[in-house]
Amino acid sequence: DAGVIQSPRHEVTEMGQEVTLRCKPISGHNSLFWYRQTMMRGLELLIYFNNNVPIDDSGMPEDRFSAKMPNASFSTLKIQPSEPRDSAVYFCASSLEGRGLAKNIQYFGAGTRLSVL
């Protein structure tokens, strides 16, 4: 299995530009999570989907952030317009709902390092 795939790995953009981060979850997983990692706040949840439906987006910092999951194998996180304070590493993770301790183990992609100048 290829694991969770995120693209791009690195993104450098200028303030005001639109940024789109992409994620392909592990095939068969039915939950997808977007996290952001910063030095100050650590790893924090932005939004998560169950069966392609957004469940909780309370972690999305502002209306400039939006996320979609048009199908079970693809999700995007968009920032428009981007600001320097959005600079962080963005992680996507997926998991499979099921019984026992194997459930709720989230598998992470390698992340996208975003720099907004």
Next chain:
Amino acid sequence: DQQVKQNSPSLSVQEGRISILNCDYTNSMFDYFLWYKKYPAEGPTFLISISSIKDKNEDGRFTVFLNKSAKHLSLHIVPSQPGDSAVYFCAASFLYGNTPLVFGKGTRLSVIA
């Protein structure tokens, strides 16, 4: 308000000795706890987990202990190896339902040869 706290930002241990990483949580409703390991430029990878019905779970060199009354868990690595050098994140969640993980800020472990 941090619900999961890792109060030691860093830890150095000699190769072959025990590494003990600590984690405290405030929400008594959490009933499922995980440890993740993260190398630079990679995503966190799952290491070991424990549910609140147990107080210990072991997997090879890694053991997680849970003290529900103290709302405290710890990860023991014995013996520590240089390849264990990484950032370790403690996370808490709920056993039922596919819910997000609440992470601590991590502890950077350095194992010195």
